[in-house]
Each structure stands twice: as structure tokens, then as C-alpha cells.
Amino acid sequence: MKGIVLVKFNEFIEELWGEGFWDKLINEADLPSEGAYTTVVTYDDQELFMLIGLVAYKQNISVRDVQFAFGKWVFKEFYNIAPSGAHDFEDVFEFLHAVQDFIHVEVKKLNPNALVPEFKFLSETFNKLSFHYISPRKLCFFCEGIVHGLAEQMGQAVNVSQSECEHEGGQRCVLVVEKV
Numbered sequence: 001m002k003g004i005v006l007v008k009f010n011e012f013i014e015e016l017w018g019e020g021f022w023d024k025l026i027n028e029a030d031l032p033s034e035g036a037y038t039t040v041v042t043y044d045d046q047e048l049f050m051l052i053g054l055v056a057y058k059q060n061i062s063v064r065d066v067q068f069a070f071g072k073w074v075f076k077e078f079y080n081i082a083p084s085g086a087h088d089f090e091d092v093f094e095f096l097h098a099v100q101d102f103i104h105v106e107v108k109k110l111n112p113n114a115l116v117p118e119f120k121f122l123s124e125t126f127n128k129l130s131f132h133y134i135s136p137r138k139l140c141f142f143c144e145g146i147v148h149g150l151a152e153q154m155g156q157a158v159n160v161s162q163s164e165c166e167h168e169g170g171q172r173c174v175l176v177v178e179k180v
């Protein structure tokens with residue numbers, strides 16, 4: 001996972017529960033990096049998964065909720081570092097296509113070791129769009145949260161659900177975004 005994600009996770013957790021809580025997490029997690037994250041390094045995915053699991057346990061919330069809340073929070077941070085051209089979109093559906101066709105492509109060009117998910121668009125009407133989220137990291141709840149953050153940025157209200165989810169016995173994860 002790119003360092004930017006872990007640096008932002010650190011900021012997110014400190015914003016919610018303070019620096020002391022973050023320090024405790026890092027102590028208990030006993031990670032190879034010792035939690036001294038910087039944006040220029042790529043870390044083992046397990047570090048993020050471990051920290052998310054520990055936050056969920058300590059705060060007595062689900063892993064799903066931690067992923068979702070972090071995704072929603074982190075979108076504005078991704079938006080700030082997005083390649084030029086990414087700021088021209090004013091609509092959630094257009095933006096989601098742009099992520100697959102151009103934004104994540106640029107991210108990958110700039111950081112060849114970045115691992116970005118693939119979106120396969122399945123159906124779209126004026127108010128409802130569905131896509132297959134494909135990633136070995138299986139962060140579909142994080143993805144749901146990001147879509148909410150995106151909608152907030154675009155000034156649109158949406159419902160996001162999954163018609164199929166690998167974590168709930170499905171063969172794949174299909175996100176359904178509905179403008180409301």
C-alpha cells in the first residue's frame with residue numbers, strides 16, 4: 001500500500017481519537033515499519049489491515065465501519081493530489097468513469113508499484129450506476145466510503161449499496177450507486 005494511504009490513516013485516527021491512541025495502536029501492533037509512515041515508501045498491505053483490525057477491536061466497531069469511515073474521509077485527500085484534469089468533473093458517475101479511464105491510470109504511471117482497483121461498469125441509467133469492484137485487497141467497504149466522499153465533494157446525495165459482496169458469500173463485489 002502506498003505510504004500516502006498510511007500517512008492519511010494516521011491523520012484520520014489522530015483526528016478522531018488523538019495522538020495517544022495512535023501511539024498505543026502502533027505499540028500494540030508491533031509492525032515492521034514501527035508506524036513511522038512516509039509518503040515515498042510502499043508498505044506491506046498487511047500493515048493497514050492490521051491497524052484497521054486493531055482500531056475496530058479497541059473502539060468496539062466493525063472492520064467494515066472503520067474501512068467505510070476512512071474511505072469517506074480520505075476522498076478529499078485523494079482529490080487534493082489528483083492529476084490535473086480530475087477537477088473538471090461535476091458529477092459522481094462521470095467521476096467514477098474517469099477514475100477507471102484516467103485518474104487511476106495516471107496514479108499508476110506516476111507510481112508503477114501502486115496497486116489500484118479495476119472497475120467494470122455493468123449498468124447505468126440517469127440515476128443508478130453499478131460496477132464490479134475488482135482488487136485482490138478486497139477493500140469494497142473502503143470503496144463504498146470513497147464514493148460517499150466523492151458525492152459530498154460533487155454536492156450530490158447518493159445511496160451506495162452492494163448487490164453482491166465477496167464478504168457476504170457472493171462471487172464478486174458489485175457496488176450500486178443511486179442518486180437520491
Ligand code: HEM
Pocket residue numbers: 001002003004005075078079080081082083086095096099103104107113114115116117135136137138139142143146147150
Ligand atoms: C480523486 C482521485 C483519486 C486519486 C488521486 C486516487 C488515488 C489512489 C491511490 C494513490 C491509491 C493507493 C494505491 C496503492 O496503495 O497502491 C488508491 C487506492 C484506491 N482507490 Fe483511488 N484515487 C482516486 C479516486 C478514487 C475513487 C473515486 C474511488 C472509488 C470509487 C477509488 C477507489 C480506490 C480504492 C478502493 C483503493 C484501495 C486499493 C484497492 O482497492 O486495491 N479511488 N487510489
